[in-house]
Amino acid sequence: MSQTTRGQNNTVIGVATIAADLHKVMYIAWSVSIAAKNAMIISAQAGEQARSFQPLTRFIDEIAHTTIKSTEKVEHESISLTRLSANYLRTRDAYTRFHQVDRIGKDARYRHTFDQTIDKCLLQLQEQTQRLHQQLFRLNDFMQDLDMDMRAALAVASVCRIEASRAGEYRNSLSVVADDLERAAREIQNTVKEGMDRIHQLTIQDTEFETER
Amino acid sequence: MKTIQLYDEGHQWFAFARDPEKPEKIIDTNQYMVIHGKRVLLMDPGGIEIFAPMLGSILHHTKIENITDLFASHQDPDIISSLGLWDQTLPKARLHSPWLWEGFIRHFGMDNIEYVSIPDEGNSLDLDGVELQFIPAHYLHSSGNFHVYDPKSKIMMCGDVGAALESPEADMYVEDFDEHIPKMKLFHQRWMPSNRAKNDWIARVRKMDIEMLCPQHGRIFKGENITKFLDWFEQLEVGLGVPK
Ligand SMILES: [Fe+2]
Ligand SMILES: [Fe+2]
Numbered sequence: 001m002s003q004t005t006r007g008q009n010n011t012v013i014g015v016a017t018i019a020a021d022l023h024k025v026m027y028i029a030w031s032v033s034i035a036a037k038n039a040m041i042i043s044a045q046a047g048e049q050a051r052s053f054q055p056l057t058r059f060i061d062e063i064a065h066t067t068i069k070s071t072e073k074v075e076h077e078s079i080s081l082t083r084l085s086a087n088y089l090r091t092r093d094a095y096t097r098f099h100q101v102d103r104i105g106k107d108a109r110y111r112h113t114f115d116q117t118i119d120k121c122l123l124q125l126q127e128q129t130q131r132l133h134q135q136l137f138r139l140n141d142f143m144q145d146l147d148m149d150m151r152a153a154l155a156v157a158s159v160c161r162i163e164a165s166r167a168g169e170y171r172n173s174l175s176v177v178a179d180d181l182e183r184a185a186r187e188i189q190n191t192v193k194e195g196m197d198r199i200h201q202l203t204i205q206d207t208e209f210e211t212e213r
Numbered sequence: 214m215k216t217i218q219l220y221d222e223g224h225q226w227f228a229f230a231r232d233p234e235k236p237e238k239i240i241d242t243n244q245y246m247v248i249h250g251k252r253v254l255l256m257d258p259g260g261i262e263i264f265a266p267m268l269g270s271i272l273h274h275t276k277i278e279n280i281t282d283l284f285a286s287h288q289d290p291d292i293i294s295s296l297g298l299w300d301q302t303l304p305k306a307r308l309h310s311p312w313l314w315e316g317f318i319r320h321f322g323m324d325n326i327e328y329v330s331i332p333d334e335g336n337s338l339d340l341d342g343v344e345l346q347f348i349p350a351h352y353l354h355s356s357g358n359f360h361v362y363d364p365k366s367k368i369m370m371c372g373d374v375g376a377a378l379e380s381p382e383a384d385m386y387v388e389d390f391d392e393h394i395p396k397m398k399l400f401h402q403r404w405m406p407s408n409r410a411k412n413d414w415i416a417r418v419r420k421m422d423i424e425m426l427c428p429q430h431g432r433i434f435k436g437e438n439i440t441k442f443l444d445w446f447e448q449l450e451v452g453l454g455v456p457k
Contacts, residue, residue: 090322094301097265104214104269113276114268117302 014202015085018139019078021195025146025188026071032153032184033064039177046170053163053174056156060181063153067146067188074142081135088128095121140199143192150192153185214266216273217385219425219433220366224249224343227274228427231381232266241381242291243429245370247363248275252341254282256361256370257292257429264295268302282307282338283326284347286372287355288314292429297322309338309347313357331359348417350374352410367424374414375442376400377431387432390441396431398449405451415447 039057043050098118105111157178164174214233219226230243244267245256253275259267271280280303285293288311296318299306304325310318312330319328337346347359353374361370377396387393405411426434426442434442 090297094298097261097298098302100265101268101272104266105272108269108272110272110274110276113278114272114302117277121301 011085011089011202014198015078015082018195018198019075019082021191021198022071022075022078024191026068026075028184028187028191029064029067029071032181033061033068035177035180035184036061036064039174042170042173042177043167046167046174049168050163050170050174053160053167053170056160056163057177059156060153060160060177063149063156067149070142070146074139077135078139081132081139084128084132084135088125088132091121091125091128095125136199136202140196143196143199147189147192150185150189153181157182157185214263214270215385216270219427220368222366224340224366225274226363226366226368228385228433229267229270230385231383232263233381234266235381236262240291240430241379243427243431243433245361245427246271246274247340247343247345248279249340249343251279252282253280254284254338254340254345255280256284257286257372258283258295258299260291260294261298264298267295277302280306282309282340284308284338284359284361285310285314285318286350286360286370286429287311287358288317289355289373292372293318294321296326300324300326311355311357311359314355333357335359350410350414352405352407353414354404354406362421362423364422367422368427369418369421369423369425370427370429372429373400373404374446375426375428375431375434376404377428379431383432385433387434387438387442390438390445393432394445397445400430401446401449402451402453406454408451411446411449411451415443419443 036057039053039060043053043057046053095118098114098121101114102111102118105114160178160181161175164171164178167174214229215231217228217230219228225248227246227248228243229246231241235241239260239262242257242259242263244259244263247254247256255271258264283296283299283303283306285296285308293310296308300323307327307329308318308323309329309331312332315328315330331347333349333351335347335349337344344364346362346364348362348369350358350360350372352358353372355373358372360372360374363369375397377393378400379396423439424435426439428434
């Protein structure tokens with residue numbers, strides 16, 4: 001029983017933490033977007049000296065916006081995932097307690113009249129487990145896409161650094177933009193990695209539960 | 214969990230209590246059941262923790278589909294926090310409970326069971342010809358609170374009134390009333406908030422024909438111990454949580 005309780009708590013905390021991670025990603029992406037807008041202003045001031053830097057700033061802003069938009073959508077989904085995991089936990093708890101009824105009432109004359117309830121609960125649990133897995137897989141796919149986007153952002157950051165070095169007196173301020181972008185991309189990558197690890201742990205736990213039955 | 218049959222003449226009364234597997238820190242509770250043919254009423258079916266032993270015990274006496282009615286005297290967790298589990302077990306059942314607590318009790322999880330509100334003045338349930346009366350007991354201790362009286366068996370299920378804090382091995386019936394007082398005193402002084410409500414209840418109950426007074430905690434009162442309890446409760450000042 002205590003094992004089940006611990007597993008249940010992990011699922012709740014895991015799902016809630018993933019939602020918090022996504023929120024963090026969005027926050028970082030916003031800061032990138034602001035940095036990109038600053039860079040736009042600087043490169044506009046720099047004029048000819050930062051000519052090749054200008055399209056990069058638009059590109060950075062685009063990356064930031066895409067990240068914000070897709071994360072927003074997934075964050076929304078993660079809220080429904082939290083609800084789903086709460087329902088799943090309720091069913092799982094019920095299933096455990098129904099088994100206790102079965103054990104305690106094993107000699108009871110009318111124990112068989114309870115079979116249908118247990119079967120129904122098991123079916124519900126299987127359905128919810130499947131849906132939980134599906135949603136976790138989708139979340140994992142999204143995290144992978146986000147990781148790819150951040151790799152692209154890191155490549156852009158290197159190009160930015162090269163272009164900044166050619167921007168004469170604007171060199172330093174444009175290098176800062178490249179640094180900001182790189183730092184943000186790495187931070188998002190780390191958050192994504194943590195999120196994926198968490199999803200992986202949740203998935204393993206549920207698989208264990210399936211074999212337990 | 215111990216099962217005690219209280220009555221068996223046409224319909225049956227059972228008490229379930231003293232669960233040996235109960236976690237130590239949760240208060241021991243008495244649950245009651247009336248069976249009449251293919252209709253069963255569970256009274257104060259209890260908390261989540263005792264759901265399994267409770268249902269495991271019930272299945273010795275009746276089929277699951279016969280449990281048509283539940284009653285919750287008030288909203289406390291030791292009374293009805295098992296509701297979410299009963300809701301999955303008895304999707305067609307009805308829960309009779311004070312109108313006051315509907316919005317609160319539903320927090321325990323209720324998607325299937327029907328909530329049947331009991332009005333403040335009380336009413337009764339017809340269990341296939343057996344009349345069970347819901348007797349108002351507001352502020353004893355909950356602000357919306359009922360007891361169940363069966364005029365045929367003369368049994369009254371009286372919720373937290375008459376409750377005692379007992380050891381898990383304690384007997385089911387009060388033998389020596391004076392010895393029982395210390396186990397009830399603090400409970401009534403602290404959990405019962407209103408002397409007026411208490412005296413009103415006592416006056417009404419004195420006029421009723423009762424052979425067994427069955428609280429939700431502790432021991433059952435029979436015969437002269439019922440009068441002794443009413444006398445003792447009458448002189449007891451309650452609502453002592455606030456210093457004078
Ligand atoms: Fe209570
Ligand atoms: Fe109680």
